[in-house]
Amino acid sequence: MRIYRKVGDRVELMALGRDLDLERGEYVLASDGNSTLVLQVIDVEYADVPGTLEETLRDLTSDTLGGLIRYDPMDVESHVRAIRDSRLVITKLRKVIGCPSISLPSRYGTKVRKASPHEIIGTQPRARETLVQIGEEVLIDPRDVEGSVTIITGRKESGKSHLAKLLATSLATIGYVVLVFDLNGEYVSLGVTKDGGQSYVNNRLITLSPGVDYLIPLSKVSQEVLADVMTFALGLPQTSLRELLRACRDARERGRLSFRSLHRVVSTAPMNESVRDAILNRLSTLEASGLFSDEATLDEKLLEALSTEDGRLVVLDMSCLSSLQRRILVEYVLSCLREKLFSGELDPLILFAEEAHLYLRETYWEDVVTRMRHIGISTVLITNQPDSIPALIYRQADNVFAFNLRNGSDIEHLARNLDVDAETLRAILPNLEKGQVLVWGKAFSYLPMTFRVLDSCLLTRGETRRRIVRKEGAATSG
Ligand SMILES: Nc1ncnc2c1ncn2[C@@H]1O[C@H](COP(=O)(O)OP(=O)(O)OP(=O)(O)O)[C@@H](O)[C@H]1O
Ligand SMILES: [Mg+2]
Structure with missing residues (x-):
């Protein structure tokens, strides 16, 4: 040439x-x-x-x-x-x-x-076992993912979750604590290989199904966390919130906090009737969500799972939750993490969130790029709708993984908000094959590049369910 x-x-x-x-x-x-x-x-x-x-x-x-x-x-x-x-x-x-x-x-x-x-x-020479391999010749330094905002986007079935699973399991294996909001229940099988054996992440994997094998003990929920859930997930107005918190304090002083004791205190305490109704309504919704338990001796399994010196992959299976249950759960988890990380009871962790716009409230997005990093939550956002992530996040993102995108407005959205020129995105993104990715950011010396993501031996779920399953490579005609 x-x-x-x-x-x-x-x-x-x-x-x-x-x-x-x-x-x-x-x-x-x-x-x-x-x-x-x-x-x-x-x-x-x-x-x-x-x-x-x-x-x-x-x-x-x-x-x-x-x-x-x-x-x-x-x-x-x-x-x-x-x-x-x-x-x-x-x-x-x-x-x-x-x-x-x-x-x-x-x-x-x-x-x-x-x-x-x-x-x-040009990764700094480090021991290979401290790096994460995601492509044949592509090893990234996990320190470029920690303390950062990472976005994985692309069309349906282009390979986003496959990469997210590879990243999450590799990070857990080398000592990071990873928490996954698993929207479709596709991370729960990562402990098993395709041929039925135990995978390399098996002994580090903990899966929790909220409402089934993981119930949040109400008596251990702090006032601040309860206030966040009530305000942001259930929309309780500030005036009613003050009364609710007073009722919580009363209930705790009289014994322990339970739905029954809270109902009793709120029903009998002197307060405006519409405030009382608003509180009782929210309490009933919270109880009916089936995510909380009155059982005082119950341990907080999630916090236990995250409190570890070693690497850990904690998967919250949200596949059976309604959208309201998801919002309550996520608000609780994030508020709780913030509290425990701030007080030093938990060490920093990496949060993987698939299709986060379905359960994150609007104001959380600003937190992602401002406060979250500082208290120790690094975020990896995965979506097949690039415009569901606000422009603010793209502009502040440290790493971006873009899989195949054909829709012109999706490509333009990235072009407007990323530091990669539009001509490159328009030429490369529509031509990527399944599993091929265009990356840019801190982990890649801020140079855009493409490569094929490694296949993995892990048993993954999350394929599209079909009535007639077509064999890979089978002829489509003739
Ligand atoms: N690099 C790869 N090597 C081998 N198989 C891959 C690779 N990337 C993706 N696949 C396979 O392709 C299928 C679709 O991938 P994946 O579930 O990651 O898509 P997705 O982009 O997350 O789709 P959706 O938007 O529907 O969630 C899966 O069966 C996955 O195992
Ligand atoms: Mg997916």
Whole structure:
């Protein structure tokens, strides 16, 4: 390959068709002496060689005449064809190493070669077991995910959850505490491999099904956490909240906090009737949610699971919960985590949230980029609707993994809010195959790149349920 021309940050390379082994999103390095251009392939086109139209037409007519034998005693025909069949590789200049960015390498002396993702990421040399492998040659430093906001987006069935599972299990294996809001109950089987054995994360996995094997002991819920659940999940107004908290204190002083004692105190305490009704209503909804228990001796299983010195993968299976139950649960969990992390009772953790817009309240989004990181919650958001995550989060996101997207407005949404140019996103995102991802961010030296996410031996659920199951690779017609 040779450098042909440069216009702004767009660099065009010439290549012979037969030599070309490049995919969109891959990198090439153009080195001339001490300076190197780091170029990302955006597209490949036919080179505009003068006379091609005429030559092609001549070829066509000779075909129709039964293939004329050309007189070519010097054997130049194959060279001429190679030139006519040459390609224009369109790349974006991402970085210049070793010389002022204004000086250009020579067109003829420059050596152009393909670069591996590993060379581009340039991960600091660390022991391999402390890194997380997500692609064949792609290892990321988990410290770039911790303390960060990470977004995984893409079309339906493009491979988002597959990557999230790989990340979550790998992080738990190397010592991180990971909590998953599992919307579809697809992380619960990660302890088992596809062939039925125990997976590498088996001894670190704890799954909790709220309302079934995990009940929240009401007596252990603090005033602040109860206030958050009542206000944000059940919409209790501030005036009523004050009365409720007073009733809680009374109930605790008289013995212990239970739904029955709370009902009794609220029903008998002097207060405005509409306030009383509002509180009793919310208390009934909370009790009917089936997520809480009056049992005083019950342990708080979630907090127990998260309090560990070792790595742990805690999955909250929300697949059987209604949307109201989900909102109550998530409000409780987040409020509780905030309290315990703030007081130092819990160590920092990484939260994986699938389709978070279905259960997170509006104001939480600001918390994600402002307060959450500081108290020790790193967030990984996974969605197939890029515009369900507010622009604010994209602008502050530290890492973005974008799988295949075909919808123009989804691509434009990313283009408006990410630090990756629109031309790159438009060229690469619609052409990604299942499992292929375009990444950008702290874990990748802020250079956009594409690669295929590793397959895994884990048993994963979450496939689309179908009446007629089509075998992979089976012919669709004929
Ligand atoms: N890199 C990969 N290697 C092997 N299989 C993969 C890969 N990525 C995805 N798959 C498989 O493709 C299927 C769909 O993947 P996945 O569940 O991750 O999609 P998704 O983007 O989360 O879809 P949805 O939006 O429906 O949740 C799964 O069966 C998964 O195992
Ligand atoms: Mg999914």
